[in-house]
Each structure stands twice: as C-alpha cells, then as structure tokens.
Amino acid sequence: MTTSHEFWYLQLEGYNLEYRLSLPVDRHRLTNNHRSSSTSVTQFFFDNEISQSFLNYASAQHLTPFQLGLTILYAFLFKLTHGENDLCISCLNANRYRNELANMIGMFVSPLPFRAKTDPHWSFDELVKYVRKKCLSILEHSHYPLQHILANSHINQSNISYLETVFDFITTSSQSDELSLGGTSFKPVSFEQSSEVAKFDFMLTFIYNPILENNRLSFLLTCSYNLFDENTVTNIGRRLEYCLQQVFH
Numbered sequence: 422m423t424t425s426h427e428f429w430y431l432q433l434e435g436y437n438l439e440y441r442l443s444l445p446v447d448r449h450r451l452t453n454n455h456r457s458s459s460t461s462v463t464q465f466f467f468d469n470e471i472s473q474s475f476l477n478y479a480s481a482q483h484l485t486p487f488q489l490g491l492t493i494l495y496a497f498l499f500k501l502t503h504g505e506n507d508l509c510i511s512c513l514n515a516n517r518y519r520n521e522l523a524n525m526i527g528m529f530v531s532p533l534p535f536r537a538k539t540d541p542h543w544s545f546d547e548l549v550k551y552v553r554k555k556c557l558s559i560l561e562h563s564h565y566p567l568q569h570i571l572a573n574s575h576i577n578q579s580n581i582s583y584l585e586t587v588f589d590f591i592t593t594s595s596q597s598d599e600l601s602l603g604g605t606s607f608k609p610v611s612f613e614q615s616s617e618v619a620k621f622d623f624m625l626t627f628i629y630n631p632i633l634e635n636n637r638l639s640f641l642l643t644c645s646y647n648l649f650d651e652n653t654v655t656n657i658g659r660r661l662e663y664c665l666q667q668v669f670h
Contacts, residue, residue, distance in 0.1 A: 459646035
C-alpha cells in the first residue's frame, strides 16, 4: 500500500512547481509582495436545460458534480493556455476526514495539488474517466497536510505557482443558514461579498443551488486585478460559458 508521503511525492514528481500557467493576463506581478486584494469578477448562470444536462451526465458517468466541474476546468485550461497538457492546480479540501470533525466549528479547509497529465487526443469522456480516477486516489490521501507535501519536495510555499490557480464546487441553498450562539446570530458571507477580496490569482467556483427553480447552476470567476482587467475576466467567462454550452446543450 502506498503511503501518503510516497503518493504525493509521485503525484508531483518531475513537475516544476514554480511554473506559471500561460493564462491571458494583462499584467505580470513580480512577487507576492506586490499583491493587492482588488479583484476582477464575473458570474454566469445557466438555464434549466444546461443545469439538468450537467447533472444527468454526472449521474450517468458516476461522477460527483465536483469531479465533472474539475474536468471542465482542465479541458478549458488546455484551450486557454494553447495546448498545455501538464496542468497542476489547487482544489480546496474540507479536511474533515474524521467523523468527530464533521460538525466541529472551525476552519479546516486546506488546498491540495491536483495534477493532470492529459492526452490532447482524448475525448471528453476519456478525460472524465481520468479525472474521476485521479480524484478518488487523492481522496485516500487528502488528510496529508500541505506543508508536508511541499516539504517532501523541498519547496517554499511562497514560490508555488499552482496554489494560485484554484477550483471549488459549492452546493448551497436559499434557506436560512443563520446560527445562534449565546444570543448572537451568525450568517454566512454571501458569494458576492466573498469575491470582493482576491485570495488567489485565478479561482473558478461552481455554485449549485438545488432548491431554485431557475439558475440552479452558475460559476463565479474571481481573479486578481493585479493580473487581470475586468474585461479580460468577462471574456474568459464567456469562453467558458460557450464551452459548457457545447458540451451540455
């Protein structure tokens, strides 16, 4: 049985973790010291036909919506970077791998590297199977701390470019998520508010709300204004929307 140490070492073996994807940026930032919190954001909503087609495909292929969304991002990045097929991005891991952590209040989320070495001749179905297998293998070792993964490769976290390209899939609802503790009420920050601060250079978030009649599925593209103008992010979003329509229409 492969240990987590061995697994993560093999996952990243031969990859230049300081390499930056060839994204269509408007500006270059020399160091993280030049980062501001300003964002360029765009959001697109899908009609019921596209949303249902997305869910039906995931069910037919025995995929989670997260796995299907990640597959779409890999396919899109292949096009956006003009054919780069060794893609390493970061996905947010809930990191609640033990039952006693499931309902515990606290911030356990941590990023994990998801590297995909794809074949440009694969069909979308073949890419889907590859990503599903990749996600299942990572799930077995998702408890392994990021700092240990980086230490194994003798890399400083501040120099890791893949941490700046992030994917997440969130299932939410319109029902009240208000929490009361000791007479104090807490509500989650809205997606609109959370996207006002650039945490990463390029972050794609799929949002699924199963109780809505319309616009159940959408995506939010949040990019650092240090690198991307608003118009550029909007154009990238339109290209992604078109790709989704081609696959699921």
